[in-house]
Amino acid sequence: MSILFFKIVLVFYLAGTFAYLSYLIKQRPIISTVATAMLCSGFLFHTVSITLRYMEAGYTPITNLYEAPSFLAWAIIGIYLIMQFRYKITVFGSFISPIASILILVSSAFSKEIGPLPPVLKSFWLPIHVVLAFFGDAIFALAFCAGIMYLIQEHQIKSKKIGSFYYRLPSLKVLDDINHYCLTIGFPLLTLGMITGSIWARHAWGSFWSWDAKEIWSLLTWILYAALLHGRINIGWRGRRAAVFAIVGFFAVMFSFLGVNTMLSGLHTYDRY
Amino acid sequence: MHIVVVGLNHxxxxxxxxEKLAFPSDTIEEPLRRVTSIPQVSEGLIxxxxxxxxxLAVVRDVGEGIKEIRNFLSSHHRVPMSRLDASLYSYDSxxxxxxxxxxxxxxxxxVIxxxxxxxxxxxxxSLASKHKTSGVILHKFLHKAFLVGKKVRTETRIASAAVSISYAAIELAKKIFATLENKxxxxxxxxxxxxxxxxxLLNHGVRDILIANRTHSRAERLAKEFDGRPIVFEDLTLFLDQVDIVITSTGSSHYTIRYDDVRRALKIRKYKPLFFIDIAVPRDVxxxxxxxxxxxxxxxxxLRGVVDANIKEREEETKKAEKIIEREILQFERWLESLNAVxxxxxxxxxxxEIRKxxxxxxxxxxNGGPKIDKExxxxxxxxxxxxxxxNPVTRLKGRENTRKESYYIDAIRDLFDLEE
Structure with missing residues (x-):
């Protein structure tokens, strides 16, 4: 059942992404309405699909490469929709929806079978650790989009080559503010995700820190965002520099999220397909 | 009933x-009355x-009506028709x-x-309706026009791209700072x-203005006018850490604001954005x-480059606006056609x-079963x-043909008896 819903989600997200991209070109209010409707419907089906999967599997469905990207996409779209209804920056959707679509496509490439949960994962720490980390990642995805938009808009203004993006994208101040907000929410989530992970590791593997590939990459990511936060607060980093950091940071997030599990091996690798 | 427009523009x-043809609004009553006293004209607006x-008028016969209104413009302003002819346009329906x-x-x-x-x-x-020279048709027509104007404004970005240099500068400032308040x-x-x-900029809510001028007394005078603060010209670079937007226009032949000044100021202001608008030739910054x-x-x-981009952007928006207008015309014409007595x-x-039958x-x-009634x-x-x-209503309707009241009655009847438009 959850698989069927998942397929519906895939269709809605792809259609929504297409609509958001055509909104970027055409700028007709009706297109943005359709796009938002697609994404909202997709999100509802997605919620149902994840709930069903939870009931079918009997554990929080975030343990393999089918479940995890899908859950991250769900978190990204959820946070984005809240943001769109609050701040009305529709053009943001044109940047965020492709990311969610890619994640869902990655997800659909992996086996959807429900296998037995590795004993080490049978713990109440699983949902706490992973959900915290994933929501942090989702918020960094928003910061990544704001960063891309910032670089485009800044380039237009700085180089004095005013193109159509100049009219469509929000102001530099707004984009930089989003970067700032995302950092102040995403960083604590990432930190908490790592702390809970290390407590769990103490119970499961016997040590708080074991230099596992995922741990190393997460630490790298954490240092990147910590540097940005420090720069923002104490040195006055902002604008372009902060945007570049958010973009690089998100690549690190994506690598420790997907790359580690598909390319490297370590304690966090439960899923090998 | 036909709508006509006679006039001239830029x-x-x-x-x-x-200038010669302009009607000052405080003395508009008399010309309004003269327009509506033309026998062809039932409603008028200037x-x-x-x-x-x-x-803008509602007339019975298009040709006659337009001719009379043109004559009125010429005679009222005492401008011979030969001078007006080439400039006047007239549209109908x-x-x-x-x-x-x-x-x-x-x-x-x-400025589109x-x-x-x-x-x-x-x-x-509102002047026409105050002097009662507009009736039901102009009433409906103008309200439709206001609606169209608003729709175009909200559904297209026709007004958002400015085509003057100072507007372009303000739009740019907004793309950098989001809002100019508190700047x-x-x-x-x-x-x-x-x-x-x-x-x-003041109209857009900036908080404070610092004014530097080589002649300090002039800076003081301007400061008074804008409710700002005069600063000593030689010290102006010391204030760069406190301001967000700098507009320069001195007649100086060398740079007034230099690279090192700005770098220093930016460090102090923790890299908060700084926007320079240099309108001096030769340049000040x-x-x-x-x-x-x-x-x-x-x-x-x-800035001229930005204006060019704005104009190009606007052309695309104009097409969108034309589509909205086209749709609204159809709707209004349908209503207008229904406003005929016959x-x-x-x-x-x-x-x-229908009701009777x-x-x-x-x-x-x-x-059935009761006393027999003869259907005839x-x-x-x-x-x-x-x-x-x-x-009575029918003779009234026919008799009032081509008065302002006719369309008023027709509209009322259509509404009261729910007749299809």
């Missing part, structure tokens, strides 16, 4: 001629701004409706998308252009400062006849009641 007439003078919708949407303005015209049109309408501006050198820009992080420098040529009388009769049938079928008698009775009731 495209067809030079300012000297437009729109007079510095860019256009137009008479579809074209007239389209023209007024375009005017209301600011598509026909000198400028917001004042809709207000001026509203003012013209501090520094004026360096006092020229007509920079004063104008400062005034624009060292061009290299545009390379500094979070510093943006635009000179006059750069079809209204016909459908009014049909509506009554239904009630007669009902009565006969409900009398019943028909004759009911028909004659209807004829009696309708006699």
């Amino acid at each position: 495209k067809t007439a030079p300012v000297e001629l437009r 729109l007079s701004t510095c860019n256009r003078v137009e008479v 579809y074209d007239a409706i389209k023209h007024i919708f375009q005017v209301a949407s600011s598509l026909d303005s000198m 998308g400028e917001p004042q015209i809709l207000g001026q049109l509203k003012e013209a309408y 501090v501006v520094m004026l360096v050198g006092a020229g007509e252009m920079s004063e104008l820009a400062a005034r624009h 060292e061009p290299r400062i545009n390379d500094i992080e979070n510093v943006y420098l635009y000179d006059v040529d750069d 079809p209204t009388i016909i459908s009014l009769r049909e509506r009554f006849e 239904k009630e007669v049938e009902k009565t006969i079928s409900s009398m 008698v019943l028909d004759a009775l009911t028909s004659s009641i209807i004829n009696k009731i309708l006699h």
Whole structure:
């Protein structure tokens, strides 16, 4: 059942992404309405699909490469929709929806079978650790989009080559503010995700820190965002520099999220397909 | 009933001629009365701004009506027709409706998308309705025009891309700072252009203005005028850490603001963005400062580039606006066509006849088994009641043809008896 819903989600997200991209070109209010409707419907089906999967599997469905990207996409779209209804920056959707679509496509490439949960994962720490980390990642995805938009808009203004993006994208101040907000929410989530992970590791593997590939990459990511936060607060980093950091940071997030599990091996690798 | 527009605008007439034809709003009653006293004309309105003078009227015969209104313009302002002829345009029916919708949407303005015209049109309408020279058709028409104007404004970005240099500078500032509220501006050198820009910025809510001028007394005078602060010209770079927007326009032959000054200031202000608008020729601000992080420098040529981009952007939006207008014209024309006495009388009769027949049938079928009723008698009775009731309204409608009241009555009847448009 959850698989069927998942397929519906895939269709809605792809259609929504297409609509958001055509909104970027055409700028007709009706297109943005359709796009938002697609994404909202997709999100509802997605919620149902994840709930069903939870009931079918009997554990929080975030343990393999089918479940995890899908859950991250769900978190990204959820946070984005809240943001769109609050701040009305529709053009943001044109940047965020492709990311969610890619994640869902990655997800659909992996086996959807429900296998037995590795004993080490049978713990109440699983949902706490992973959900915290994933929501942090989702918020960094928003910061990544704001960063891309910032670089485009800044380039237009700085180089004095005013193109159509100049009219469509929000102001530099707004984009930089989003970067700032995302950092102040995403960083604590990432930190908490790592702390809970290390407590769990103490119970499961016997040590708080074991230099596992995922741990190393997460630490790298954490240092990147910590540097940005420090720069923002104490040195006055902002604008372009902060945007570049958010973009690089998100690549690190994506690598420790997907790359580690598909390319490297370590304690966090439960899923090998 | 036809809508006509006769007038001239900035495209067809030079300012000297437009001045001559202008109607001051405080003495508009008399010309309004003269327009509506033309036998052809049942409703009239005069729109007079510095860019256009137009008479909008509802007439019975298009050719005659337009001719009379043209004569009125010529005789009222004592300008011979030979001088007016080439500049006056006249539109009727579809074209007239389209023209007024375009005017209301600011598509026909000198600066396309400028917001004042809709207000001026509203003012013209309120004068006409105050002096009772507008009736039901102009009432509906103008409200439709206001609606179209608003729709174009909200659904297209026709007004958002500015085509003057000072507007372009403000739009740029907004793309950098999101809002100008609480921003501090520094004026360096006092020229007509920079004063104008400062005034624009003040209108957008900037918090404070610092003014530096080589002649300090002039800076003080301007500071008083803008409610700002004068600063010593030689020290102006010391204030760069406190301001967000700098407008320079000195006559100096060398750079007044240099790369190192800006770099130093930026460190102190923790890299908060700084926007320089250099409208001086030769330039006041060292061009290299545009390379500094979070510093943006635009000179006059750069701003012209933005204006060009804005104009191009607007052309696309204009097409969108035209589509909206086209849709609204269709709707309005349908309503206008329904406002004829003859079809209204016909459908009014049909509506009554329909009711009569239904009630007669009902009565006969409900009398089943009761006393026998002659259907012919019943028909004759009911028909004659209807004829009696309708006699007066119908003769009134026919008799009032081509007065302002006619369309008023027709509209009311259509509404009261729910006749299809």
